Amino acid sequence: xxxxxxxxxxxxxxxxxxxxxxxxxxxxxxxxxxxxxxxxxxxxxxxxxxxxxxxxxxxxxxxxxxxxxxxxxxxxxxxxxxxxxxxxxxxxxxxxxxxxxxxxxxxxxxxxxxxxxxxxxxxxxxxxxxxxxxxxxxxxxxxxxxxxxxxxxxxxxxxxxxxxxxxxxxxxxxxxxxxxxxxxxxxxxxxxxxxxxxxxxxxxxxxxxxxxxxxxxxxxxxxxxxxxxxxxxxxxxxxxxxxxxxxxxxxxxxxxxxxxxxxxxxxxxxxxxxxxxxxxxxxxxxxxxxxxxxxxxxxxxxxxxxxxxxxxxxxxxxxxxxxxxxxxxxxxxxxxxxxxxxxxxxxxxxxxxxxxxxxxxxxxx
Amino acid sequence: xxxxxxxxxxxxxxxxxxxxxxxxxxxxxxxxxxxxxxxxxxxxxxxxxxxxxxxxxxxxxxxxxxxxxxxxxxxxxxxxxxxxxxxxxxxxxxxxxxxxxxxxxxxxxxxxxxxxxxxxxxxxxxxxxxxxxxxxxxxxxxxxxxxxxxxxxxxxxxxxxxxxxxxxxxxxxxxxxxxxxxxxxxxxxxxxxxxxxxxxxxxxxxxxxxxxxxxxxxxxxxxxxxxxxxxxxxxxxxxxxxxxxxxxxxxxxxxxxxxxxxxxxxxxxxxxxxxxxxxxxxxxxxxxxxxxxxxxxxxxxxxxxxxxxxxxxxxxxxxxxxxxxxxxxxxxxxxxxxxxxxxxxxxxxxxxxxxxxxxxxxxxxxxxxx
Amino acid sequence: xxxxxxxxxxxxxxxxxxxxxxxxxxxxxxxxxxxxxxxxxxxxxxxxxxxxxxxxxxxxxxxxxxxxxxxxxxxxxxxxxxxxxxxxx
Numbered sequence: 055x056x057x058x059x060x061x062x063x064x065x066x067x068x069x070x071x072x073x074x075x076x077x078x079x080x081x082x083x084x085x086x087x088x089x090x091x092x093x094x095x096x097x098x099x100x101x102x103x104x105x106x107x108x109x110x111x112x113x114x115x116x117x118x119x120x121x122x123x124x125x126x127x128x129x130x131x132x133x134x135x136x137x138x139x140x141x142x143x144x145x146x147x148x149x150x151x152x153x154x155x156x157x158x159x160x161x162x163x164x165x166x167x168x169x170x171x172x173x174x175x176x177x178x179x180x181x182x183x184x185x186x187x188x189x190x191x192x193x194x195x196x197x198x199x200x201x202x203x204x205x206x207x208x209x210x211x212x213x214x215x216x217x218x219x220x221x222x223x224x225x226x227x228x229x230x231x232x233x234x235x236x237x238x239x240x241x242x243x244x245x246x247x248x249x250x251x252x253x254x255x256x257x258x259x260x261x262x263x264x265x266x267x268x269x270x271x272x273x274x275x276x277x278x279x280x281x282x283x284x285x286x287x288x289x290x291x292x293x294x295x296x297x298x299x300x301x302x303x304x305x306x307x308x309x310x311x312x313x314x315x316x317x318x319x320x321x322x323x324x325x326x327x328x329x330x331x332x333x334x335x336x337x338x339x340x341x342x343x344x345x346x347x348x349x350x351x352x353x354x355x356x357x358x359x360x361x362x363x364x365x366x367x368x369x370x371x372x373x374x375x376x377x378x379x380x381x382x383x384x385x386x387x388x389x390x391x392x393x394x395x396x397x398x399x400x401x402x403x404x405x406x407x408x409x410x411x412x413x414x415x416x417x418x419x
Numbered sequence: 420x421x422x423x424x425x426x427x428x429x430x431x432x433x434x435x436x437x438x439x440x441x442x443x444x445x446x447x448x449x450x451x452x453x454x455x456x457x458x459x460x461x462x463x464x465x466x467x468x469x470x471x472x473x474x475x476x477x478x479x480x481x482x483x484x485x486x487x488x489x490x491x492x493x494x495x496x497x498x499x500x501x502x503x504x505x506x507x508x509x510x511x512x513x514x515x516x517x518x519x520x521x522x523x524x525x526x527x528x529x530x531x532x533x534x535x536x537x538x539x540x541x542x543x544x545x546x547x548x549x550x551x552x553x554x555x556x557x558x559x560x561x562x563x564x565x566x567x568x569x570x571x572x573x574x575x576x577x578x579x580x581x582x583x584x585x586x587x588x589x590x591x592x593x594x595x596x597x598x599x600x601x602x603x604x605x606x607x608x609x610x611x612x613x614x615x616x617x618x619x620x621x622x623x624x625x626x627x628x629x630x631x632x633x634x635x636x637x638x639x640x641x642x643x644x645x646x647x648x649x650x651x652x653x654x655x656x657x658x659x660x661x662x663x664x665x666x667x668x669x670x671x672x673x674x675x676x677x678x679x680x681x682x683x684x685x686x687x688x689x690x691x692x693x694x695x696x697x698x699x700x701x702x703x704x705x706x707x708x709x710x711x712x713x714x715x716x717x718x719x720x721x722x723x724x725x726x727x728x729x730x731x732x733x734x735x736x737x738x739x740x741x742x743x744x745x746x747x748x749x750x751x752x753x754x755x756x757x758x759x760x761x762x763x764x765x766x767x768x769x770x771x772x773x774x775x776x777x778x779x780x781x782x783x784x785x786x787x788x789x
Numbered sequence: 790x791x792x793x794x795x796x797x798x799x800x801x802x803x804x805x806x807x808x809x810x811x812x813x814x815x816x817x818x819x820x821x822x823x824x825x826x827x828x829x830x831x832x833x834x835x836x837x838x839x840x841x842x843x844x845x846x847x848x849x850x851x852x853x854x855x856x857x858x859x860x861x862x863x864x865x866x867x868x869x870x871x872x873x874x875x876x877x878x
Contacts, residue, residue: 060855708814
């Protein structure tokens with residue numbers, strides 16, 4: 055497949071890895087933000103290729119993992135209503151809420167459906183006027199434009215039975231929280247390439263100026279990540295801290311303007327809770343007042359569905375890259391993908407699940 | 420730790436009970452562990468870990484016996500000196516009619532294949548239908564005609580049947596349960612317990628066709644593809660293979676749960692490890708495209724017309740040629756080997772030379788956006 | 790959060806005021822919304838995320854950076870005695 059296979063080329067991968075090992079004079083601590091990038095690193099064993107030349111830690115880049123407990127509980131509460139069809143991406147189905155998850159709710163008879171695209175959810179609402187279709191709209195900045203379009207489409211079609219349960223999070227505030235922590239060890243970041251495809255690169259320039267830490271916008275294939283790591287190591291060895299764009303075949307400096315316009319029309323920035331981390335100001339999106347009619351939290355009474363998160367949790371330390379999944383006392387024993395204790399073990403992009411699924415043979419449990 | 424709701428109801432989910440909710444989070448620090456499931460989930464039918472758990476926790480303790488406990492695809496019993504293979508299966512698929520087949524042909528082929536994997540010549544089938552109230556009779560006619568054709572082409576007879584009807588909403592149109600009986604070939608003993616370090620692992624063709632063909636028609640996922648289900652009876656392919664070499668240790672058809680579940684089961688039964696070569700795994704371009712789009716791994720996608728063969732190393736080439744010479748095995752290849760290392764674990768060697776685990780999934784694989 | 794893959798645009802049309810089209814991913818075809826890439830033409834490659842094209846793959850950038858990688862590979866070969874090594878310990 056074009057623009058995919060070339061970036062999995064074995065010879066180039068080995069050459070890049072050799073270059074990184076040659077260039078690096080100490081094990082720089084690097085973090086990738088996006089769950090999809092974590093997945094690739096694990097799947098191809100990139101940490102093995104790089105040996106001690108860098109230390110890769112994995113960031114809070116999985117919106118599944120960081121969706122607050124409360125939101126999962128609200129989705130569950132909605133799915134249990136006999137008049138509601140709860141539509142979701144596959145990722146969310148197994149994430150544990152306070153007591154159960156959407157998969158179990160489906161087993162109990164709840165109408166829970168999986169879709170690939172939010173337009174499928176709109177279509178469902180169109181063809182089933184007797185049902186209240188609620189779409190569980192989670193994600194980073196990458197998915198917000200698609201959700202905005204779904205709302206605009208629903209408005210155009212004058213759908214009375216379509217709402218969104220919104221749990222969008224933004225990446226830069228999370229990085230800021232991380233970099234602001236006195237315990238931070240991360241020395242360089244791989245920024246999420248598809249987020250930047252939408253929003254551009256400017257936010258990351260601000261972070262670099264504020265914290266003097268190099269950031270490279272990276273893609274998702276093994277060559278992309280190796281090239282991004284190479285660029286970060288080069289910067290660190292040369293004492294530079296800049297934003298560079300490795301993923302230039304998809305990311306432009308300004309990002310995607312029509313997509314940004316759609317988001318700005320429908321959403322506004324709000325405070326958001328991140329599971330395992332807590333509330334980060336101005337780190338999320340919510341529907342604008344004009345679209346309040348499409349907000350599931352307003353149409354349905356969910357105010358009494360609340361959950362408290364512990365203020366400290368190793369999930370948080372893993373999500374912020376301070377600990378590796380293997381540092382957790384429960385990893386692989388009390389906490390496995392079948393019986394997950396926390397969100398990073400559930401989603402296949404969660405750091406813990408990725409470690410468990412792909413790499414546990416390298417670790418003595 | 421305790422999780423409270425606004426109404427003040429306390430849900431206790433941790434073994435570690437703290438009187439003070441806000442402090443002492445050091446010893447146990449993750450959010451809520453889910454209570455052990457009390458209900459059947461869709462995942463229990465997916466052929467992965469949950470299915471295995473159900474066997475170990477519910478079925479075997481109650482009805483286990485030496486024959487059943489072997490957990491092969493078929494049971495082999497002796498009657499008057501002859502070895503009979505017996506299998507039972509249920510077929511639930513949505514949509515009922517899909518590219519490359521329907522629930523009827525799927526049922527006939529699937530049952531034949533379970534017998535064939537035991538080295539048996541399939542002879543007789545029984546079929547029991549559970550029909551949903553409201554099902555168009557025309558649909559039923561079509562499915563039954565399909566079964567007739569599939570059976571005739573395979574040389575098996577449908578000798579017994581049953582029909583029940585359930586209320587609307589209690590079945591997806593048609594559920595079919597079958598029992599198959601066959602005669603095991605002389606001198607052939609195949610079992611998942613027989614894999615040995617050094618053995619070669621072969622597959623008979625491209626992986627993932629059936630699962631992707633079904634997914635392409637599923638509401639909410641729909642996409643256009645020419646991929647058809649690979650549903651096919653494999654007994655003739657198996658016969659070719661067993662005629663060519665006596666050194667086949669085990670045969671399995673990787674249906675629900677995909678190649679990964681099958682190999683993990685064999686690895687566990689034999690107490691061996693396996694190493695696969697990612698560059699050797701055969702997947703057709705369309706299946707790869709669909710998997711890339713949906714974030715699926717072809718190793719976990721169902722097949723209905725393929726087999727996995729574990730073969731002694733010296734006979735691997737002979738076995739491969741025998742498969743390739745048959746129309747249903749023309750894309751056969753060697754994908755890896757059995758090893759004494761990392762017992763019970765299946766490991767993939769990536770194109771970069773690094774390794775990762777090919778794990779059994781807990782439940783069904785779901786499309787993802789992350 | 791970011792599963793997007795490159796696909797080739799095979800058809801463009803306007804439906805209900807929305808620009809959409811058919812995109813091929815290695816042999817399968819799916820409809821996708823093209824409203825975010827108004828500059829796209831049939832034959833272009835787009836990155837598609839949850840049924841929406843979020844960028845047109847920049848052919849020139851892709852070629853340029855790929856060529857750089859290949860060159861770097863050649864340099865590495867020249868610099869390292871005995872050629873590039875493979876997997877480390």
